[in-house]
Amino acid sequence: MRNKWYIAGLHFECSGCGRCCMGPGEGYVWITKPEIEMMAKHLSMDADQFRGKYCRRIGNRTSLIEQPKTLDCIFLQNRACPVYPVRPNQCRTWPFWNSNLEHPDYWNMAGQTCPGINRGRLYTFEEIEMLRTQKKWWSDDDLE
Ligand code: SF4
Ligand code: SF4
Secondary structure, X not given: OOOOOOOOOEEEOOOOOOHHHOOOOOOOOEEOHHHHHHHHHHOOOOXXXXXXXXXXXXXXXXXXXXXXXXOOEOOOEOOEOOOHHHOOHHHHHXXXXXXXXXXXXXXXXXXXXXXXXXXXXXXXXXXXXXXXXXXXXXXHHHHO
């Protein structure tokens, strides 16, 4: 059974520093077909153009590419994200990822790079579990 060490909830409030979207290490922002379609639409592009310009295939999955020198996410500009309203599920669910929630040490380690961790608003256990297990943030109506 999963360790429920965060049963009393966890504090998190994004300061907008942009560090989770930055290098210097290589990272992956995994995206699904509906997310590609929504981001493409948001940028007034078609999905194939979006794939060609912003995506790479890794195995059988697709990730956003990175800016070549900094390894920041290709979309990060002046700490802002131009696809923010339709940003991928992976971006929406940070920092409530399985990898950070396995153990309090991992959570606190993530807090060393993300200044929003352990600060601000209290997320309840139920809210955390909803975000941890979320695979899809959109409704099918958003794709019409
Ligand atoms: S690193 Fe944390 S505080 Fe900074 S933008 Fe990302 S989520 Fe927000
Ligand atoms: S898509 Fe936007 S929120 Fe997600 S990593 Fe890239 S810049 Fe950050």
